[in-house]
Amino acid sequence: MKLSQIVMPELFMPPEWDRDVHHLIIDSRDVQPGDVFIARQGAAAHGAQHITDAVQRGAAAILAEGDAQGFRCEWNDDGDTIPVFISADIKQHLNTWLFRRYPLNSMSLIGVTGTNGKSSVTQYIAQLASACGEACGVLGTLGNGRWPQLAPTRNTTPDLSIILRNLSELTEQSVNLTAMEVSSHGLSQKRVAGIGFSIAVLTNLTQDHLDYHGTMDHYFAAKRALFVDHGVQIALINTDDEYGRRLAADKALTCKVMRYGRNAEADVRYRMTALTGAGIEAELTTPWGTGHLSLPLIGEFNLANASAAIAALAAKGLDFNALCAAASQLQPVAGRMELYTKAGAPMAVIDFAHTPDALSNVIGALKPWDKPLTTVFGCGGDRDRSKRPLMAAVVARESDFAVLTDDNPRTEDPHQIFADVLAGAPELAHEHNRTAAIRQAVTSAGADGIVLIAGKGHENYQDIMGVKHPYSDESVLLSLGYQKAGGAHD
Incomplete structure (x- = not known):
């Protein structure tokens, strides 16, 4: 041009x-x-x-x-x-x-905002659409591009020039549908100014980013802008959330409002019917019918995220029954509550949790399975030492058994890291070799248990004295005969 x-x-x-x-x-x-x-x-x-x-x-x-x-x-x-x-x-x-330079033309956008769940919902939308024969793009924290080939990005919601360039490139690849994470920073800084969204999703709103927004009301106002300033045709709002209920009742919304959640007033209502070693069984009641979901996912929040993704695509006209069937192949965001299974062995879950709060939340999400929980965890070197005994206390209190192991020692002495951690729970078992620690946990947990492997998530290395040695928690599980639940997305 x-x-x-x-x-x-x-x-x-x-x-x-x-x-x-x-x-x-x-x-x-x-x-x-x-x-x-x-x-x-x-x-x-x-x-x-x-x-x-x-x-x-x-x-x-x-x-x-x-x-x-x-x-x-x-x-x-x-x-x-x-x-x-x-x-x-x-x-x-x-x-x-x-x-x-970058006219949007035929591109249809689904914008997803909220404190948590943006990455999961956008990636679930892309996975489900692709499984139903609809090419789908993703723009967000974990990468931009046509699913599943995503290129790294610097920001959750990048500058408008980058967004439009990515959308233009997707259009050139015959992609006419894109799921996009829309952050409160991106909204308040006008990084999506002028972009129209056919559907906007609010997952939830909890305290976060107040260093930037100042108050929860200002934070909410930034999120609300997506629904009132961007030509949204359908607002899909989680009304289990306090701020979701507030937004759904907002008279300034001129678009169609659809509520989702567990509550009886929700237009899209999910209900867990069983928790199994392979994930979640659930019933999804919607304007398009009632469907059964077999999700290879862990945590009720993932059921909520999957329900939002199905509803967004059904509202776009994709076949509801086909979407429900495709949900059996969903994969979580890399390194977040990834489920692995093996006949006659405990469930295994890999998660990136590496703070006291994150560990508590992940363990809490596993509690409904009512299975003995073994946690394998470590603390990274050259990072906040004050959180180490707090992490130990959480794990010791909320797990049935735990094994402390190395995470990324970096340039710290692993023995000093262990000393810091064990100050919070001296009784913890400990093994510096992470592979051996996972093997010990899986062997001792029993077939009716759950093994949570926390801290490294999808990382494929272990950082020791400045050298990144090839290593992944997943590889250890695969070597033990485990398989990843659900579909495979390369």
């Missing part, structure tokens, strides 16, 4: 300096040959400091925010002349130019 087609008439483009360009980039580190670098005033610095870097990376032109209209040239290493257009109105017009 010609630069003039993007910036005119807001910015005059002399014909002699017009040129074909690729992407509009706001971070010089992302510039590729042919891109346009946007040098804006940021919170701490001006992007103009990185113009030279952008030019050397191959920028075809620079649009720089300045006090007055102006023009100058830069030269790259090959001696090519790179125009720098200076205007006080760059920030004012940037969103217009972004949408001109």
